[in-house]
């Protein structure tokens with residue numbers, strides 16, 4: 548397992564939340580904002596947490612906030628900024644809209660560290676999940692090159708570097724639920740209430 552002092556937690560929260568209609572990271576689930584769920588899941592595994600967003604409302608969470616260096620360019624640019632600001636080789640990256648992710652689940656990403664991958668990500672039902680993943684800081688340079696070429700697709704980064712993909716178990720599927728719409732929120736609120 549990697550020492551927490553060698554890992555930074557990076558939470559991407561700089562999106563437009565246009566499908567949800569309000570700032571996703573601030574939505575309450577079980578009385579706690581999504582972003583606080585992410586902070587709590589990361590906290591035991593890392594010494595430093597960075598929120599990547601231009602929204603100063605996130606300053607209320609007592610965590611360092613950094614802004615995108617390349618603006619209006621989506622999650623790849625958020626990742627670029629987070630990795631550029633990070634002072635550690637290893638970086639646990641999550642989006643702010645997966646509030647059911649747990650520490651135990653994230654720990655799985657840390658167990659392959661000796662194999663020297665640039666990215667260790669999950670996949671579920673044939674779809675990769677690069678926004679719940681472990682990244683080497685050196686990926687920042689590749690992000691920058693891609694963005695400079697007008698590329699915004701995270702999967703272009705994933706396919707360009709040494710990547711390990713771990714399949715999410717059936718019983719873990721709920722944990723990676725991505726909340727993009729009010730419907731998603733209703734479905735999940737019902738699922739965890741029952």
Ligand SMILES: Nc1nc2c(ncn2[C@@H]2O[C@H](COP(=O)(O)OP(=O)(O)OP(=O)(O)O)[C@@H](O)[C@H]2O)c(=O)[nH]1
Pocket residue numbers: 559560561562563564565566567571599600615618619620621622624625626641642643644678727
């Ligand atoms: N820092 C940063 N994060 C971003 C950016 N775009 C998206 N994200 C984050 O990346 C994750 C996935 O974003 P999406 O759900 O694809 O996009 P979104 O803009 O948040 O939502 P929609 O407007 O509904 O597409 C979320 O945690 C976003 O906050 C960006 O330009 N900068």
